[in-house]
Amino acid sequence: MFPGQGAQRIGMGEELFAAFPELIARADEILGYSLRELCLQGPMERLSLTSFTQPALFVVNALAWLRHVEQAGLPDYLLGHSVSEYVALFGAGVVDFDTGLRLVQKRGELMARAQGGAMAAVLGLDEAQVRAVLQGQGLEGVYAANINTPRQIVISGERAAVERAEALFTAAGASYFKVLPVSGAFHTPFMADARTEFEAFLGGIEFAAPQIPVISNVTARPHQPARIRERMAEQITAPVRWAESIRYLLALGLEPSNFEEIGARGVAVVKPMVKRTQLEAGPLDPEVLAAEAAAVDASAVEAPAAEVPAATTAAADMAAAEPTAPEEPTARQAARDATGVASRAGFSAEELGSDAFREQFGLRYAYVAGAMYRGIASVELVRRLAGAGLLSFFGAAGLRAPAVEEAILAIKAGVPDDAPWGVNFIAQHNAPQREAELTDLLLRHGVRNIEASAFMEVSPALVHYRAQGLRREGARVIADHRIIAKVSRPDVAAEFLAPAPERIVSRLRESGAIGAEQAQWLSEVPMADALTVESDSGGHTDQGMPFALIPAMLRLRDHWQRRYPRFGPIHVGAGGGIGSPEAAAAVLMLGADYLVTGSINQCTVEAGTSEAVKDLLAEMNVQDTDYAPSPEMFELGSTVQVLKKGLFFPARANKLVALYRQHGSVDEIEPRLRQQIQERYLKRSFEEVFEEIRANYPEADIERAERLPKHRMALLFRRYFSYSTQWALRGELAHKVDFQVHCGPALGSANQWLAGSGMEAWRDRHADALALRLLEETAELLGSRYARMSLGVAG
Structure with a gap:
């Protein structure tokens, strides 16, 4: 699966560009600007413009696909969300890289011209309920545009109507409504002019037969080779039937673990929708698929797409692609009945x-x-x-x-x-x-x-x-x-x-x-x-x-x-x-x-x-923290929680505070221990340290230190805390054992949770992707626990 618009991030593709220099050079030549610079430096305002977002996502996702094939081989199916359906077609050999990018560039330019429209995310209502609100509340010119999961739907249409819809959807029971930062009514009849111009552009393009089945956004079934050109023009005005695409594949026997999202490293946009779709609706009924196939068999001539209901159109494309026969429905129906409980108690991250x-x-x-x-x-x-x-x-x-x-x-x-x-x-x-x-x-x-x-x-x-x-x-x-x-x-x-x-x-x-x-x-x-x-x-x-x-x-x-x-x-x-x-x-x-x-x-x-600190943190467990004196307030007994695994800092910091409490000045400390502090802790003499203090502290502090030996000792010892922080931030390996790293046991727990996830290494952890993964899996866990409790099952 390839994520579409909304997955763009500053920094995306950084790990890919150096591996495919020829393709990046071709992309720059086609686009007329540096794709690498756009993705890595932004600004985000430019990267988020449709005419720039769509080509950038195509290139990054296409490179990620090539890397995936090198490492894992070919999958059984491909699908891409909206603009990234072109990445799926590239992956299946329907178009080459240059052709795919030119198509996406043209598509982005045409869609970017659309003004006066808006889109909004609606959560908590299914497609039938959304359509009922649209039809029953006089929201003419607003359509269901992206059916991402059975209960996560994006509406699209004239801006004033979309904004007016919030109160109506909230009253109807929607748990969330948010107008999205786009200027066009994408995937609706408002895009008819763009579709017409794009159809003309598609006329000069040759499409090869897919070497891997590609699921169409329009039909939620595998593309029929003879109709790819028609479907890709239609995609501009038709809704993205993502949830039904997932349900179709689930009905063929795939499990959520069989789905893999391919795109910028650390980004998870469409993968979480798979589990949500399973919980909210489950797979399509195998009997429906069988009826679609029968309908095709009974029809000698397929009507034009514009005159055929969506279900019949989907059936025609499905039958033409000859999909794998679904499993026996009895066991699957039982599983669907069980997940029905979860769907009633289901949650989304939002x-x-x-x-x-x-x-x-x-x-x-x-x-x-x-x-x-x-x-x-x-x-x-x-x-x-x-x-x-x-x-x-x-x-x-x-x-x-x-x-x-x-x-x-x-x-x-x-x-x-x-x-x-x-x-x-x-x-x-x-x-x-x-x-x-x-x-x-x-x-x-x-x-x-x-x-x-x-x-x-x-x-x-x-x-x-x-x-x-x-x-x-x-x-x-x-x-x-x-x-x-x-x-x-x-x-x-x-x-x-x-x-x-x-x-x-x-x-x-x-x-x-x-x-x-x-x-x-x-x-x-x-x-x-x-x-x-x-x-x-x-x-x-x-x-x-x-x-x-x-x-x-x-x-x-x-x-x-x-x-x-x-x-x-x-x-x-x-x-x-x-x-x-x-x-x-x-x-x-x-x-x-x-x-x-x-x-x-x-x-x-x-x-x-520093990378040195991150390397240490990526290896820690829940038991690998300790409490040490606070750098700013150790005289008052304040403490901080720090990493202890492989480090001397907690023990040395506590030792300094104990000495501070036991003595009135550094001169009272036993000479051998005093020398150890200077050589091993501070890496310099007390005199050298105090000269640094003199140069950086207010005059009143210096005067007090010269008058009060205990305050002088506090300032000297506090420099160790300052050094230990600086050494850690800079990653100075000569001082590694003295790194001061503030950290709680939550990171040890996260390391255990992320084991085997592809995010074990910190270089594969981006802060936003980590957050989204945590939220999605929390939502999944809550839904699962509620479902199990409803069924009277422990655990």
Whole structure:
């Protein structure tokens, strides 16, 4: 299977271009621009334009097919979603590479001309229910365009009508409705002009007979060689019958595990639709296929396609291709009856979590990738997840303002204006001026989402950020500056569920930072839009248990929610320990509105740490973490969770803190141990380290260190934590045993889950593909568990 439009990503094809230089050169010559540069550098706005998306997907998917054939041989069937049906025809030998690309280039140009149309995804209703809404609610000029799964359908038509349809579909029971970022009413009669012009273009093309059966989007049956030209013109205006194509193949005896998606590495778009289709409807009834074949046998002459009902047209193409006979229906009917239970309790990835959370943050999925400090949650990671409809936060903690500003500008340049993303806002208990500096930066560049972490109480900088995004709309106060607060204690959660403290509001009002109107609005809204309940996570952690924390936080949220009847819902999400579908399913069952992952994203291509660290992380198990003193607050007893497998850092860090507590100065430490710290830990003398401190720390800190030997010792020991982080981020193998790698056991769980999946190696893990895989398998697991419980089956 080859994914179609929507699968495009910056970076797609990177692993393929060098392997097929001649084909890339031919593609560039045909297209008139560098395909490699477009795919790897974007910008995303250009890559997402239909006239560029379609050729790019054809080339990347075609190269992925050639690589697949080299490694795994030929399959029994091919099918491609919409534009990628041309990749399937290329794979089957119907067209060569150059011809296929020229066809797709022309198709993309014609479809890109379409204006005034729109498409929207509708989840939770089947095709008959969707058509009933369209016909019964006066939605003339809107059609079912892509039937991706039996209950995931894309409608298409005139823009105003599509937008008006949302309320009607929601009232009819749809669980999700989202207008998609396209300008044309694709796969509808509105594309008739494009079809007519494309038919003329097809007239000069020779199509060979398929060497492998290719399933047609139009008929959901194998192409009849004599009618390929006709069908490919018809495809522009006809709906994509993807779900029926899958059901047809299931009826021939294939299992979901027999289906393989071929395209950009790490992207899973159409593969998850197979299991969803099986759960939601199962295979086609073999009796239907038999009746189609009989209908063809009874008809001596096939009527023209435009005059024949879809079922008869499908039957003609199926019979002409002579498919394998289906299995005996009795056993399959029993299996279908069993999956019928699952279909009633089925879920899709888009349905997990809270619809309101997705809508408020502009997401396709209720999924957040939390920030990892010092840019480990990198620009590339944020841009990639934003492109997939997932929220993530740039890891600004530990970085100076110029580096954060550079990252913000890079993110904004690489994503559409309405793409979901944000910046981490970490508490600076000892340096409030840095919080104020970051707030000014966020306001200056219009950053609308922040993840507030490590706060024990709300700070003036947070209140200032919140106030500058407030506005009144009728009786409601709207917060355009959204705050997701990471909390692990109910008392801290209450700080964010309450309005801004009056003492801080008064101070900001007196200083002129906010006006009287903003001060009033602050009293009518909570400080946060969402709370991420942080359990046993990587980095700073209170080692909480989600099964105790989440119910308590939900009750607290419900109590405070009643104070803001006009504000809208306050969401509660779950973070920490989520590294498998089972863990994700568990917290969703507890009532989480959204999922937050952290450690698992550190072991992806996009993570901003070294390859050496990623190699270590890819080999870890759930027992391979430990607790070490916090770099910033070790004097207060604060700890972080870190990787311990193969590393000395946890033991050495704990040793330094023990020495700090036992001695008043470094001079009191036994000489042999003092020498060991300088030679093995710091790799330099205390005098050299203090000179570095003198050059980088405020004068007040230096004066205090010279006056207080214990403070001098704290600064010296803290440099070890700084070095260990730098060595890890840079991948300096000479210091490998001292790497400080913040990580929770969730990554060990993820490594076990991904074993044998094709994503074992971190180089095969892209942050968006990992997220989508986790969501899809969580949805599948929940559907399966519900089905088994409904049948009275354990497990």
